[in-house]
Each structure stands twice: as structure tokens, then as C-alpha cells.
Amino acid sequence: MSRRKQQPNPSLPIDDFRHAADKRVNNPPAGMAPTYEVQQRQASRYAYNPHLDPQLVWAGKAEHTSFEVEVVSLHIHERISTKAILEAVRRPQPLQMDLFGETPLPADQEVEFYQHEVGWANRLILGDSLLVMNSLLVKEGMAGKVQMIYIDPPYGIKYASNFQPRIDRRDVKDKDEDLTHEPEQIKAYRDTWQLGIHSYLTYLRDRLLLARELLTESGSIFVQINDENLHLVRCLLDEVFGRENFVAVITFVKTSGKGGATLDSVNDFLLWYAKDKSQVKYRQLFLEKELGEEGTKGYQHVQLPDGARRRLSGPELESPALLPEGVRVFKADNMTSQEAGATTFEFQFEGRGFHSGKNSHWKTNRDGMERLRQAERLFAVGNTLSYVRFLDEIPVRPLTNVWTDTGIAGYGDPKVYAVQTNTKVIERCMLMTTDPGDLVFDPTCGSGTTAYCAEKWGRRWITCDTSRVALAIARQRLMTAKFDYYELREPERGPAGGFVYETVPHITLESIAKNTEIDAIAATYQPQIDQALADLNQALRKQWQEWEVPREVPHPVWPKEAHEAYKKLLKMKDSGALGMAEKAAPLLETVYRLTGHRWGSLAEVPEPMPPEDWPEAAQEALRRFWALKRQKRQAIDESIQRNAPQETLYDRPKVVRGLVRVSGPFTVEAIPVPAVEDPTQAPIPPFAASEEAAPVPGQEGRISDRGGDYLTTMINLLKQQGSVLFPGGKKLELQNLRPLNLGYLHAEAEALQNGHTLRVAISFGPQHGPVIAHQVQEAIPTAKLNGYQVLLFAGFAFDPEAQAFMQKAPVGGLQVHLAHIAPDVLMGQLLKTTRASQIFTAFGQPDVRVERKTRDGRWLVQHTKEYKEALAENAFPQDGAWKVELRGVDIYDPLTGKVHSTRGQDVAAWFLDTDYDGKTFKIAQAFFPGDRNAWEKLQRALRAQIDPEAFEQMRGTVSFPFQAGKHERIAVKVIDFRGNEVVRVMNLVKEVAMYEQKI
Structure with missing residues (x-):
């Protein structure tokens, strides 16, 4: 019989900690940083x-x-909320902005960066x-x-x-x-x-x-x-x-x-x-204290559940697991301190006098000693009176x-x-x-x-x-x-x-000695215990003291001959052999003659040895005596626990x-690195190239940190290569490459395309950081205004916002390309061998397919003929669902200097912002194709609330359905295994032409 599939519970038992009372200043979002x-x-x-x-x-x-x-400045690039991501798994819905911990500000304050307090993230x-x-x-x-x-x-x-x-x-x-x-x-x-x-x-x-x-x-x-x-x-x-x-x-x-x-x-x-x-x-x-480990030296005795005490056996000391259930391990601890004092006196315990010593004193006074006696925390070891310190009364030891x-x-x-x-x-x-x-x-x-x-x-x-x-x-x-x-x-x-x-309690000799509740408990139970003892002594004609009373009716004290006969009878009985009756008869007679116990046959011989024949009154008094002692001990132990100081376990908060x-919500931020650096490492963009790059003394192969030297080196490298490699093996051949001092445009050249000569402007990113949005925003209008048809950004890395800016604010007639500079040129002597091949390599955008759901349940791919027809027929509901598929991405390999077309399932991670505002990337959905175990812990914890198939989808390349937000624009960010990021921004409803990227 097949098992019926469990339906997920729509109520998600998910929460996070918010620090509502704490604030931070309003850092600039990376998408707004160019206007800063x-x-x-x-x-x-x-x-x-x-x-x-x-x-x-x-x-x-x-x-x-x-x-x-x-x-x-620290620019905010991403806002992340795991709670928002898991909420999106349940059903298509607009992005819940409050889950990201972002504090909305009025429009005029929004651009006054570092001037206003916002909620903590x-x-x-x-x-x-x-x-x-x-x-x-x-x-x-x-x-x-x-x-x-x-x-x-x-x-x-x-x-x-x-x-x-x-x-x-x-x-x-x-x-x-x-x-x-x-x-x-x-x-x-x-x-x-x-x-x-x-x-x-x-x-x-x-x-x-x-x-x-x-x-x-x-x-x-x-x-x-x-x-x-x-x-x-x-x-x-x-x-x-x-x-x-x-x-x-x-x-x-x-x-x-x-x-x-x-x-x-x-x-x-x-x-x-x-x-x-x-x-x-x-x-x-x-x-935690564990017997046999640090902090438990001297714990060599045990108290049994009935109050009896004995030494631990050798095997028990080596393996505490052998101890019977319910026992309490204790040590006989010192009760005196050096030098005579007010508490130097003799104390009577179990019929013996114990003196603190002339040059010592008890750790408590006479009242305290009496409370320790009533609490059964005194223990005589030879001629020394000791304090019973149970292991579980201070069950922990301080961390050192x-x-x-x-x-x-x-x-x-x-x-x-x-x-x-x-x-x-x-x-x-x-x-x-x-x-x-x-x-x-x-x-x-x-x-x-x-x-x-x-x-x-x-x-x-x-x-x-x-x-x-x-x-x-x-x-x-x-x-x-x-x-x-x-x-x-x-x-x-x-x-x-x-x-x-x-x-946990921290029970000490002092806390017991000063606990006055013990006096009241003793006053309640001690008269009853004394009466039970008196009744026992009267029934047996004894004069036992409290510490002399046996815990059960004792076995009789038999003569040696009777003991030997009894042992032989038990052995005969256990053997079960035939013909034992004749051998047993004289032994049965011996037992009767010496003890008065008559057994007619081997079958009647009891095991173990029968106790003394106490009158019923004595047996009842004995049971009552020990029951009262147990009740008194339990009441005092509870009082000791209740009144003892408590140690707070800061590593054990109570779990709901x-x-x-x-x-909780957190932001991903970065330091913007200006396009060029001067010799003091303090950037002053823009910076013009010099004629010759100065070498770095004593460091062959390393580029100078001075801005002009760096630009000169980059221009010389690009001139030597003569071209930029594009995916698919195509090349952009550059001619007449020369320095240019025009804002963020550092060089210019000509390129031949389809029989036409195009003017090319080159903007180099910083030596030790990514190309940022500010550089892109400044360079694009400058290139357009000065009549360039191609703008090439060359950098060692690219901020996602720089890529996004080019896509969300296009300028017609201008081709814009991004080209990676091989990091070998920075590494110099760190490498054993330096590659002399391709230094500048262009790369494209992620290959993303967007689909929209019609009123009759069909999913249609955006920009296709079927999609346009459905759009004309008003086949899409106003608040209908969308979904995204990552089909592939061009990934730059710094080891080879080439761009590889990679399938969507072969990337480390990809994220989706379902309502991209152009300011920060809010991760509404997150996918980790490169790590099958990424969501494993949450999947196990939420298996009753979220369908396992949903977590399987979070390891794939197709998003969950979502509703378009107020910006009607999405962004897809792809992370490769070297941590590099590429971004694709796409409009959902309004058609906007992006920068031309054709070769």
C-alpha cells in the first residue's frame, strides 16, 4: 500500500531575532552611490x-x-532575509520589504547619507x-x-x-x-x-x-x-x-x-x-563535572538510595557507568581551616568526640554543625570528621x-x-x-x-x-x-x-550551615523519629542509638557448624541430583539442633538465610523509623536546593x-575603489596616464601603485595584445591605441566592424578593486558626448551594480563591453610561471529565460511570438505569476584567461530579486546548484511545513513563481566558484532596449 504524501502545513513556524531598539546610520545603497x-x-x-x-x-x-x-563610504549591495526567502517558497507573492529590515525614509532624507538613523541589520x-x-x-x-x-x-x-x-x-x-x-x-x-x-x-x-x-x-x-x-x-x-x-x-x-x-x-x-x-x-x-575527569579528585564514596554509604569499587572508579541507578557520588571534604578561632571546639558525632584541633577551627559554628548533622552531611573517616560534598551539588566546574x-x-x-x-x-x-x-x-x-x-x-x-x-x-x-x-x-x-x-545550584557547606529551614524541618521529623526508635528498642529490649539501627531485620548470628550445614544444604538443593534425601537428613538435624529452624526436606530450605524472628511491633517500628528518616532527608535536600545560590549557565538558554x-536580516556591503590610485594609495579620480611606467624598486614584475604608472602599464599591455577576446573566439581588433585624458576614459583606439571603422574608448578599473557604478555612470555619457561608438570597461573585477547600471539605463548607439584583465599582471613574483597569452577577455551576461503564466495556466516565454500574441489578447492576469530560469552564464577563468560558457546547474549559486529597485539587490529567492547540502538543515527542520520538492528546487535553475512588484523589474545575480558575480537586469512589463553588445 503506497503511503499518502503529507501535505505541508501552510503556517511556517519560522522566526528570527530583530534588534528593534538598536540603530545604524543610513549608508548609501550601491545603486544610488553614483549620485552621492x-x-x-x-x-x-x-x-x-x-x-x-x-x-x-x-x-x-x-x-x-x-x-x-x-x-x-560603505555601500550596501545586498539585503538578505532567510525568512523572506522561505516565505517566497510557499506561494507567489510580492516581495515583503519589511522582512529585510529596511527602514523607509522620506525622499529628501533618503539621499542624505550618514545623516539619519535606521533600523539595525x-x-x-x-x-x-x-x-x-x-x-x-x-x-x-x-x-x-x-x-x-x-x-x-x-x-x-x-x-x-x-x-x-x-x-x-x-x-x-x-x-x-x-x-x-x-x-x-x-x-x-x-x-x-x-x-x-x-x-x-x-x-x-x-x-x-x-x-x-x-x-x-x-x-x-x-x-x-x-x-x-x-x-x-x-x-x-x-x-x-x-x-x-x-x-x-x-x-x-x-x-x-x-x-x-x-x-x-x-x-x-x-x-x-x-x-x-x-x-x-x-x-x-x-x-560539566564527570566522575574521573578534571575537578572530581577525591570523589571515592557513594550514597545509595536508602541512605547507606560505601566506598566506590575499583571498576566503578574506572567506569562510572557501572554505578547503580539513583546513587550519589560524594567526597569526604575538609571541615577545618588553619589557626584557632571562635569555632575551635569539640563536637559530638555518633557517640564520639571530634575536635577541630588546637591550631585549627571548624568552618562553621555549633548551630551550623548541628544543621550539617541533621542534613546527614557529616561523615567520620577514621578520627577525622568530614563534610559530605556530593558531586551533583556543584555539578559544574569553572572554565579555565x-x-x-x-x-x-x-x-x-x-x-x-x-x-x-x-x-x-x-x-x-x-x-x-x-x-x-x-x-x-x-x-x-x-x-x-x-x-x-x-x-x-x-x-x-x-x-x-x-x-x-x-x-x-x-x-x-x-x-x-x-x-x-x-x-x-x-x-x-x-x-x-x-x-x-x-x-544549577552551587551548594556549599556554608549555604547548608546557614539554612535555618533545616531547624524547622528537623523539629517536625525528629520527635517522630525518636518515638519510632524508642518503640523499636522497647520491642527488642535494646538500647540502640540512631546511628546503630540496622536498615532491615538482620540475619541471625548462627554457630559456625550450623552455617556450614546450611551451605551444604543449599549446594545439594541447587544440584537437583537424585538420592540427596539421605545425605541431607543429618544436615537438617544439625541446623534444627543449633538454631531451632526445622525444615522437613531439601525443598523447604529457604534462600537466602531467613532473618531473625522479630516481633511484628519491632518490624513495624523499624519500617517507620527508616521511612521518617528518608522523608526528613528528602525535605532537607529540597530545602538545600531551594535556598542554595544558583549558577547561571550562559551557554544554556531555555529553548522554545x-x-x-x-x-536575521543582514546587508552585504563593500568599499568603493576609485578607478585610479596615486602613489600614496589615496585615490583622486580621474588620473591621466604618464609616458613611461616607473618600475617598483626591488620588486620585478610588480606594477607601481602610482595612478599614472598603472594606466601606462595597462595601455602598453593592451597595445601589445592588440585585441580583446570575446566568447566564441571572436576578437575586437584595436588599432592606433593611445592614452586619453578625458575623465574616466583613459585610452582610445579604432576598431573595424562589418567594414566600418568605429571609435573605441577604454576605461580601466582600479588596480586593487572592482569597476564600480560611479565609474560606469561617469564614463558612459562622456563616451557618448564625445562621439565614441564602443566603450570598453577593462577591470580585474566588476561590481554587480556597475553591470546593473548599464542594463537599467541604456544609451542607444553605444556598444558597451566588459573585459576581464588577467590577474597575472598583478601577481608578478607570486606566480612560478606567468602566462604570456590573452590578457584582456570580454564576457557577456547570464542567459536568463523569463516566463509568465496566462489566465488558462500556460507558461509562455517572454519576447516569443506566442507571448506577444497572448499580451495582445490580454491573456495575462494583472497579478499573475512569473518565473525565471537560469540557462547558463559566461564565466571568466583567471587561470587560462578564457571565458567558458557554463550551464546554470554548474554555478555555485544564483539569486533572484523579484522587484529590483536599482538601489540594492534584495535576495527574494536563493538557489545553490553547486552545493546539494546547502539547505539540508532547514529542510529537516521544516519537512512538515515545506514540501521536500521545494527544497530540491532550491538546488536547481528554475525559480519559484512570483508576482511582479511595483518596479516591474527583476535582477538575477550569478556567483561562480571563485566568488565572482555577474548580474542581469530585466524588465517584466515595459520593454526597454539594453545596450548593444554585438561584435
Whole structure:
């Protein structure tokens, strides 16, 4: 019988954390950035104290007593909400803008960037960390706003060891084909390691100084490092933060050792410094105590459920799993302190006198000692009176600075990046030094582990990296993450109001000795216990004290001869052999003669030995005595638990069941890099080419950073090549190429096309960044106004907004092309061999098919004959559904310098903005064809609410149906495995001709 398919529940149990009370300034959207007034260049100056003593000395430090950092804007490129993406899976609907955390502003305020506060959204930023931090400080006034900073700088000086070249390849090697070819990464590596450890120390010290400015007075910074540079980095931190603000060196086990020729290193280190140690925020974390592990030395006794006590056996000590259920392990703890005092006296316990000692004193007074007796927390070991400390009364131990559970076995999240840190390491730093709602910053994003941990624990976060690969991995990781929903202490405030945490008691000798409830409980039960004891003694004619009473009716004390006869009878009975009656008769007689127990045959011999023949009154008194003792012990234990101090477990907030939490809204941002750079690295666009490019002293093969030199080099390279390669093997042959000083147009040439000579203008992108929208907006009208028929943008990378701008605001009669410059020309000596073939290669747009649903349910492809006929017949409903298919994309391969036509299912990811406003790309639908497991966690959590086929579609190339938004325009963004992005903008209803791109 086939199983009926389960219908998804339309009510999605999905939520995210919003930080409603927190604000950020209104950064410019990347699509509006070209209209943002280009102000005169600014820079911030930072200075060091040259008189520190002692201090570390390295080459260039004496000259580097101060430095300038350019003040840049951070442009918002994307807005992301996983909740919005999952909502779109359920049914076609317009984009729900409120889910993206965007605050609408009046039209006049919308263009007044950095002047108004808007709702908080977390931030993923592409750009140099020094520029990002300076922008946060100067443009956004965030000095003293960050609670924790986590920095994981490069450990070594090999180029390959610092950067991951592809999203799908975590192994980093030192071959040319394995190196990253991103221009920002090449610059970052050279800035860091140009002079080896000397430039590394300068690089790090500059960033530590700005990090300190960002921290709150109670803030902390953690720097992750290995033993190679641990001592040097600690000296840097001493200089920047002050030796007095050093908190700890944390040693943690990493995933694996290097397998070195000598002693293998299996740990890394965290250097923890405070902005002001006297004000540092600190939350104590705990680890569970496990018998036989750290913190359980001396726990060698056990109390059984009936209150009886004994020592642990050897096997039980080695394997606690052998312990019977319900037992409580305890240690006999010291009850005295040195030196005589007011509590130096003799105390009577179980008929014996115990003295604290002439030169010692009890840890509590006589009343406290009596309460410990009533609570059954005293235990005599030889001539010493000890305190019974149960293992479960302080079930945790404080976390120290040595973490041994962070290796492979403790890895809590799949590894997606070459140098990914275990989440447990960063979580602990975060939980120790921040509260929910606090802001965390990581200038070394990598795979986004800090952002992931911050999202998990309800902290706000900002993180940045120079690598597009790193940001692509982090973005996917955050978009597809699933978290528990923690109970909020003040729901109206969100995470900032705190979580409701689990607690554990911290029961001590002092808390018991001062618990006056024990007196009242003892007063209730003790008279009844005393009466039961008196009744027992009267029935048996005994004078037992409370501690002498047996727990059950004891076995009789038989003579040795009777015991021997009884054992032989049991053995005969167990054997079951015939003819035993005659052998058993004399033994039965012996037992009767010596004990008075008469058994007629072997079958009547009892097992085990029968107890003493107590009168019923004695047996009832014994049962009553122990029942009252158990009730008294339980009541006192409950009182002790209730009145004991509680330890808050900050890593165990209470979970709300039945609710799936996803990442809250976040933005993807970037630093705009102007088209040309001058010798001081401060851009002043535009910049004219010089006649000859100046060489870089001592660095053969490297292009000068001076703007004119860079442009001259690019023009010479293009002149040597003589053409630009297009997909399909076609070439644009350039003739009479020469420099041009016309705004953002840097060179001009002529090209032959269909028998006609066309004027060609060339605009080069920046040396260490992408071609941005501002450059495109300025260059296109300049080219059109000056009579050029072809405009070629040549760059090492291209901002998606630059591509989108060309498509949403076309100018007729102007062919516009984008050409990749092979990054080999930047890498120089980083490569073992340099390719001498194609340097400039053009690429096209993604191949996208748009379909629209008719009133009768047919899907028709846009721009086809059938579509136009249906449009004329009004066959499409006003609020009808659309869908998009990614059929393929041209992907530039920096290793070969060629453009490959790639199928849609062979890309790393593609995103769809179903209502593109030209300002920012809002990811309404997200697809990961290159990673079949991307949505796996959310699919398992939401299998009852979202059809599994929907998640399968999110791994494919066809979008979900959607309704057109108010802009009636969509944008498709495609990400390749090197993190590069290409964008296609398409109008849904209004027909607009795009730039001609024909050769």
C-alpha cells in the first residue's frame, strides 16, 4: 500500500531575532552611490606613543610613528532575509520589504547619507579591515560601540596558506592554479608580507589601534595566533592596550597537528585583552563535572538510595557507568581551616568526640554543625570528621584558560573553509564577554564563524574580509543556517532584554550551615523519629542509638557448624541430583539442633538465610523509623536546593520548542575603489596616464601603485595584445591605441566592424578593486558626448551594480563591453610561471529565460511570438505569476584567461530579486546548484511545513513563481566558484532596449 504524501502545513513556524531598539546610520545603497556627491578626499591620522618602554622593535617602526587612513563610504549591495526567502517558497507573492529590515525614509532624507538613523541589520562587508574600521569610526560614529572583537590574522607568510581560491576547494597549496587571483587579496597579501614579519607587525598594529577605538570601556579583544608569532603579537597588544589590560592567554586544542619532524603542536592560542580591565564585562562559563575527569579528585564514596554509604569499587572508579541507578557520588571534604578561632571546639558525632584541633577551627559554628548533622552531611573517616560534598551539588566546574575539548571530536559545525575556527572557541569568547544584543566585530571574516556564532547567540555583528570567496561562503552559511529559538526575558525588547537561562545550584557547606529551614524541618521529623526508635528498642529490649539501627531485620548470628550445614544444604538443593534425601537428613538435624529452624526436606530450605524472628511491633517500628528518616532527608535536600545560590549557565538558554529560528536580516556591503590610485594609495579620480611606467624598486614584475604608472602599464599591455577576446573566439581588433585624458576614459583606439571603422574608448578599473557604478555612470555619457561608438570597461573585477547600471539605463548607439584583465599582471613574483597569452577577455551576461503564466495556466516565454500574441489578447492576469530560469552564464577563468560558457546547474549559486529597485539587490529567492547540502538543515527542520520538492528546487535553475512588484523589474545575480558575480537586469512589463553588445 503506497503511503499518502503529507501535505505541508501552510503556517511556517519560522522566526528570527530583530534588534528593534538598536540603530545604524543610513549608508548609501550601491545603486544610488553614483549620485552621492564625490567629496574632496579625506583621511584620518592616527599616532603612536614613541616613548613606550619596553617595546618591540622592527624594521620601519621608527618611521611609522603615525599613519593616515582614507575615509571611505560603505555601500550596501545586498539585503538578505532567510525568512523572506522561505516565505517566497510557499506561494507567489510580492516581495515583503519589511522582512529585510529596511527602514523607509522620506525622499529628501533618503539621499542624505550618514545623516539619519535606521533600523539595525547585521553587516557583511567586502573590503580592507583598516578602511572598514576607519569608516565605522569616522563616518558612522561607532567609537566605543563594539563589545567584543575577534581577530584571526594570518599565521604564516606563504601566499597560499592565507587565502582559499575557490568556494568548493578547502585544500590550499602553493601551485599557481591553487592561488587566489582576486585583486583585493593580492594587495592584502603584499601589504601584510612585503617585508616579511616586519610589515606583518606594522599591518597588525595599525588594525589593533583602530580596534581599540571601536571597543566599549567594558569591551574585550581576542587575537587568535599560533606559537610562531605568539610572543610578538603579545608585545604588540601590550603596546596598544597596555600591559595592565592583559586578561589571559587561552590555550585551545586545534583540529589536528602538522605532523612535524619534532614535537608536534596540537594547540593554538587566544590573547585576551580588555579596553579597561577594571571595567571588563565577564560572564563565568562552566563545564560539566564527570566522575574521573578534571575537578572530581577525591570523589571515592557513594550514597545509595536508602541512605547507606560505601566506598566506590575499583571498576566503578574506572567506569562510572557501572554505578547503580539513583546513587550519589560524594567526597569526604575538609571541615577545618588553619589557626584557632571562635569555632575551635569539640563536637559530638555518633557517640564520639571530634575536635577541630588546637591550631585549627571548624568552618562553621555549633548551630551550623548541628544543621550539617541533621542534613546527614557529616561523615567520620577514621578520627577525622568530614563534610559530605556530593558531586551533583556543584555539578559544574569553572572554565579555565586551557580548552582541551575543541579538537576534532569537539567540532560543532561542518568545515567549509580552509582555515575555519571551531565554533566552540569563538562561542566561549562571546559568551564570556558579551550579552544578547551586544555588538561583535570580526575584521577577519573567513567563513563567517564569528557572525554565525553571534547570530546563534542573539548578538549583533559586523564582519569584513578582502576575499570574495570568503564572503560568498559566509553569506551562504548564514542564509542557510538553522538555530534554536531561545526564550526571551523581555520579548518586547528582543535579545537585548536577555534570555531565560538554565541554572544549577552551587551548594556549599556554608549555604547548608546557614539554612535555618533545616531547624524547622528537623523539629517536625525528629520527635517522630525518636518515638519510632524508642518503640523499636522497647520491642527488642535494646538500647540502640540512631546511628546503630540496622536498615532491615538482620540475619541471625548462627554457630559456625550450623552455617556450614546450611551451605551444604543449599549446594545439594541447587544440584537437583537424585538420592540427596539421605545425605541431607543429618544436615537438617544439625541446623534444627543449633538454631531451632526445622525444615522437613531439601525443598523447604529457604534462600537466602531467613532473618531473625522479630516481633511484628519491632518490624513495624523499624519500617517507620527508616521511612521518617528518608522523608526528613528528602525535605532537607529540597530545602538545600531551594535556598542554595544558583549558577547561571550562559551557554544554556531555555529553548522554545516547535519554532525554527533563521538568521536575521543582514546587508552585504563593500568599499568603493576609485578607478585610479596615486602613489600614496589615496585615490583622486580621474588620473591621466604618464609616458613611461616607473618600475617598483626591488620588486620585478610588480606594477607601481602610482595612478599614472598603472594606466601606462595597462595601455602598453593592451597595445601589445592588440585585441580583446570575446566568447566564441571572436576578437575586437584595436588599432592606433593611445592614452586619453578625458575623465574616466583613459585610452582610445579604432576598431573595424562589418567594414566600418568605429571609435573605441577604454576605461580601466582600479588596480586593487572592482569597476564600480560611479565609474560606469561617469564614463558612459562622456563616451557618448564625445562621439565614441564602443566603450570598453577593462577591470580585474566588476561590481554587480556597475553591470546593473548599464542594463537599467541604456544609451542607444553605444556598444558597451566588459573585459576581464588577467590577474597575472598583478601577481608578478607570486606566480612560478606567468602566462604570456590573452590578457584582456570580454564576457557577456547570464542567459536568463523569463516566463509568465496566462489566465488558462500556460507558461509562455517572454519576447516569443506566442507571448506577444497572448499580451495582445490580454491573456495575462494583472497579478499573475512569473518565473525565471537560469540557462547558463559566461564565466571568466583567471587561470587560462578564457571565458567558458557554463550551464546554470554548474554555478555555485544564483539569486533572484523579484522587484529590483536599482538601489540594492534584495535576495527574494536563493538557489545553490553547486552545493546539494546547502539547505539540508532547514529542510529537516521544516519537512512538515515545506514540501521536500521545494527544497530540491532550491538546488536547481528554475525559480519559484512570483508576482511582479511595483518596479516591474527583476535582477538575477550569478556567483561562480571563485566568488565572482555577474548580474542581469530585466524588465517584466515595459520593454526597454539594453545596450548593444554585438561584435
